[in-house]
Amino acid sequence: MAKPHAFEKNGCNLVCKLNKALYGLKQAPRAWYFKLKQVLQRLGFIFSHANNSLFFRKPSDSYILILVCVDDILITSSHDTEVDKIVKLLDVSFSIKDLGPIHQFLGIEVKQCNGGLHLCQHHYVKELLAKVNMSDAKGSVTPMVSSPHLSKSSGNSITDATLYGSVIGGLQYITITRSNIVYSVNKLSQYMQHSLDSHWKTVKRVLRYLATTPTFSLSFVPSPNLHITGFSDSDWATNIDDRKFITGFCVYLGDNIVSWCSKKQAFVSRSSTEAEYCSLANCATELLWMKQTLADYKCSFENVPIFCDNISAINIAQNPVHHNRTKHIEIRHHFLRDCVSKRKIEISFVPSQDQLADIFTKPLTSETFASIRARLGIMHIE
Incomplete structure (x- = not known):
């Protein structure tokens, strides 16, 4: 090209x-x-x-x-x-x-090397670190620890809430090329109205992670096969304030990730199966939009796969006769069954260790985080 x-x-x-x-x-x-x-x-x-x-x-x-x-x-x-x-x-x-x-385009640095296209925000990361006097901060291998969980009452109020909001805004812009920090930034954005010192401490950890990896880029490489693939996951009832769940998914075009999401849902799920099923429905919506977009370029796809690690959610999507298990699930999510029956979407099982959407729903260990980050196409480019 x-x-x-x-x-x-x-x-x-x-x-x-x-x-x-x-x-x-x-x-x-x-x-x-x-x-x-x-x-x-x-x-x-x-x-x-x-x-x-x-x-x-x-x-x-x-x-x-x-x-x-x-x-x-x-x-x-x-x-x-x-x-x-x-x-x-x-x-x-x-x-x-x-x-x-x-x-450079809209503050995003673009490099073309090694047969691919690499998007980076190195200078923007440096500016953000300098803004909070963390240019020489000690590094961190992950943007967030797995415990303890953040909450609205897990600390004392901070003195400069404006700085907190400004830094979160900067981090949100960095997620354009750094999908591996999306979950952390989404979580911290939930405390904009009442920021505590524990929240600010977590923000500084995200910044320390960026200080360790300022030159990491989102890479796009040529793919021998053009196909769409989705990965869907959820984290059920881990928010200790309201027990609402997190939806996470990512979409690949060929070997390259082109869309991702980490979002706290507006309702409480009664079961982990319901949470996974709703996440599948959200991922299916994104896949259908992607199919429509590519249809403009005369690219057609049938039976696009979504990978999920919850067998019960997969069974519900494939079998409409589960009344006792599904009567509490909102009707708006059941369009997923229609997509499966019409062979627009195919739901497949993936082992938890291969579930790439985990990085969008929960903090991970350093080994798992690094492994998924590489598979998201985020890597160091000289």
Whole structure:
């Protein structure tokens, strides 16, 4: 694939934020975005139904993708000549600045080496550490300890709650490329309204972990087979304040992780099976969205697998005759059965030691954490 090129439209300095690793960018200012959309449509581009900031065109032998984020444009194609043609055509209608092969986009550093694309936030991590005077902090091998559990009453109030919120915001931005800290940041975000010294101590541990691994990058490598795979997990009733459970899942496209989630649910589950079943339903929703997105590029997938380590949840998804076990589960989660029966989704068992979604639902030992981190594609790149 040709090297992506970055471009900037003059005269606009709005700021935006990435919501996901590849998608979810906020839309550009309406006036020039509308004009750009008209120009691209005249050039034969179609906007993605899943994301109206993403445009694509398929000439006879190649793809061209254009990603628009406020006043920044990212163009990539399987042929360099196609990129050059689009640049010249856009320059007729807009005043653009060619920034060349991409090295940085929205504060994310991009490296192309070893046959892959690597996304890093090294400088942003350094700035965040300097902000809290932790540039020379002692390192940590994991971002969070497994015990004791955090709670709303596990310490004393801190004096600078504003700093706590600011650092959490910075950590949330770092999760764009560092999915291995998503669980920790999600957990600490729950105490924004009443931050305690125990919470701040845990924040500092996350920062010490980042100080140990500032150059780690999210890597994307060529895959011989293009397929979608999901891993789903939950952590039942471990929140000692309200006993609500955590949903975690990740989605792979080929050998690369492209989507992940760690989220505290809004209701209390009555059983671990219900929690796992609801997590499967959430993962299935993401997979269906991913299938719709890739359908724009003429990529079709049947019977996409989700791996789960709870046999009871798998049985419920595959067998609708479980009335006594499932009558307490919300109806909205039972669309999973429909997906399974129509062969849109396939639920498969995976041993707990191979469950990659564990990193999104609970703190892990250093050995397990390092193993899953590597399989998430997060590694040190010189």
